Amino acid sequence: MLFAGGAVTVASANRDEAPATPVSSSADAGFARDMAVHHQQAVEMSFIVRDRTKDEEVRRLAYDIANTQANQRGMMLGWLDLWGLPKNVSGVEPMAWMGMGMGDMGDMDGALMPGMATNAQLDELRRASGRDAEILYLKLMTAHHKGGVHMAEGCVQKCSVDIERNLAQGMVDAQTSEIALMADMLKKRGA
Numbered sequence: 001m002l003f004a005g006g007a008v009t010v011a012s013a014n015r016d017e018a019p020a021t022p023v024s025s026s027a028d029a030g031f032a033r034d035m036a037v038h039h040q041q042a043v044e045m046s047f048i049v050r051d052r053t054k055d056e057e058v059r060r061l062a063y064d065i066a067n068t069q070a071n072q073r074g075m076m077l078g079w080l081d082l083w084g085l086p087k088n089v090s091g092v093e094p095m096a097w098m099g100m101g102m103g104d105m106g107d108m109d110g111a112l113m114p115g116m117a118t119n120a121q122l123d124e125l126r127r128a129s130g131r132d133a134e135i136l137y138l139k140l141m142t143a144h145h146k147g148g149v150h151m152a153e154g155c156v157q158k159c160s161v162d163i164e165r166n167l168a169q170g171m172v173d174a175q176t177s178e179i180a181l182m183a184d185m186l187k188k189r190g191a
Helices: 002-014 027-050 056-083 104-107 119-127 131-158 160-186
Strands: none
Touching: 027 056, 027 131, 027 160, 056 104, 056 131, 056 160, 119 131, 131 160
16 A cells, blocks of 8 residues: 555656646746737738838738738737736736836837837838838838847747747747848848
């Protein structure tokens, strides 16, 4: 009987435990919330430029960014639902999960996180057309991706859910590649 009890204890100690559901204040939840907001702006900017230029190269990039980031946004919001966590938490500054609250940045005309365009920049993009719209979009999206890479690297280091860390690493890789592509596209446009 003592042997059986000891064997059960040893067997249960060797079993992989089910992963714990992240709590609302975790890096996992913070990244999912913040990156969902960050991605939403990238989708918005991509739809704006799509309607402001006829250049197929820029329209194709905007299409890819909009579809990829809308899909990833849906996954992150789905995880929050799956974990039973709120999509918005009042009183918590963006980026707090990274140990770097944004302080006054929230008052910067809508730019809530690193790389996000201000409301004035979005209005400028809406008014621009042709080559001017392309150049502005590529510059804004480059800054946006740099901010997104910074956030995703934070998740790679701090998040505990494997699938989320893997998604974050994929974001780092893809957006770093797109930054290089956009640099070439800007150069082709003399900017």
